[in-house]
């Protein structure tokens with residue numbers, strides 16, 4: 001392994017696939033660009049997906065490599081097993097690698113608790129990567145701490161999350177099964193975090209200052225806020241070769257966007273692994289058509305309903321003649337697989353982002369200076385929605401009410417009227433929309449400054465590298 005003498009060796013062990021892997025790869029690249037020797041540990045197929053990115057960095061002299069484990073597991077999707085997928089087959093291969101190449105520290109995704117045990121046993125300083133911002137940790141932390149959620153009778157009666165700097169309203173139906181049943185599911189993250197060297201957050205201080213302070217003071221002992229890490233992707237190649245290969249011709253997509261008026265197109269995407277059922281896609285199509293706005297809509301894979309699971313017939317998911325009408329009017333582009341999201345969001349024709357509020361998409365929307373229609377579905381997305389709409393005031397809620405568990409049947413179809421109303425509210429030239437646009441542009445600017453030399457995130461990355469270096473020089477040995 002090409003380790004510079006004296007350089008700090010950091011390993012990054014991301015979760016397989018999905019929205020946890022992409023930001024951790026970027027984080028590894030950020031640390032490497034600050035002089036740490038970064039090694040990404042990945043399964044063979046995932047290693048292949050990121051090889052080009054990493055090779056380009058290496059060619060620019062950045063000390064980064066990928067170590068491919070000789071074991072494969074399927075990528076997570078929301079309908080297979082989600083984060084419950086068994087990743088323990090990687091345990092022995094990881095152990096062998098760590099024993100032969102002990103790093104100065106390892107960054108582990110929070111969905112790999114078994115890897116945490118292994119790393120603790122080997123007495124390697126361990127840093128947790130949560131994949132989300134500070135805000136949700138404060139929201140869910142305070143709900144657990146101050147509300148007896150299990151005795152709350154109504155699923156749909158809004159309550160205010162206690163002791164937060166902003167008025168944040170949620171309903172029980174928008175909480176995960178874990179938050180709804182804290183006596184059955186104690187805060188499993190707490191133990192993982194408590195024994196760690198600290199936590200890396202992909203966010204930036206200026207986005208959520210009160211929550212960053214609160215997190216540092218009340219929740220985690222050591223926090224490095226190092227994002228938005230997606231901003232390390234500067235070239236067109238970096239922006240398109242992130243995660244998976246784009247299934248559309250990126251030039252064709254950009255050409256189509258070039259033909260559009262500035263801020264006239266809404267980008268619609270539900271992230272890396274959510275699959276929507278045909279009946280929900282149908283409502284989105286009707287809503288988008290009725291809004292009269294142009295769109296790029298990433299449909300991804302379609303979720304078959306229980307009754308259609310055994311049948312080969314494709315269930316209808318677009319209204320009669322929809323594609324022809326959109327083609328004739330040149331109003332819409334449907335992407336059937338993976339889109340170059342960063343590139344699309346940055347295009348001047350994009351005026352809005354209908355998002356499931358995955359943390360990466362939320363940050364990427366913010367960094368592109370694009371206001372959002374929020375449509376949370378699962379994980380901590382309902383809390384991200386509140387950050388966007390109630391705290392930052394840069395988005396409009398579509399009106400989604402039901403938290404969806406991994407592998408669960410689709411609970412709630414959001415109707416076409418709600419889609420139409422929210423899209424119009426965001427995309428029409430109203431004072432409210434203009435104000436949101438001004439606010440999000442300002443935040444985008446502060447995000448850019450945060451990762452520049454001297455910026456808050458830049459300093460946090462440097463601080464961690466420095467701390468690890470000092471530990472190394474002093475021969476520090478300690479268990480966490």
Ligand code: UDP
Nearest residue numbers: 019022271272273338339341358359360361
């Ligand atoms: N993404 C992409 N193209 C797609 C779908 C997703 O580039 O067609 C990327 C997106 O830019 C983001 C990540 O995949 O970086 C999705 O992460 P997020 O946290 O938003 O959602 P998740 O996939 O975890 O639900």
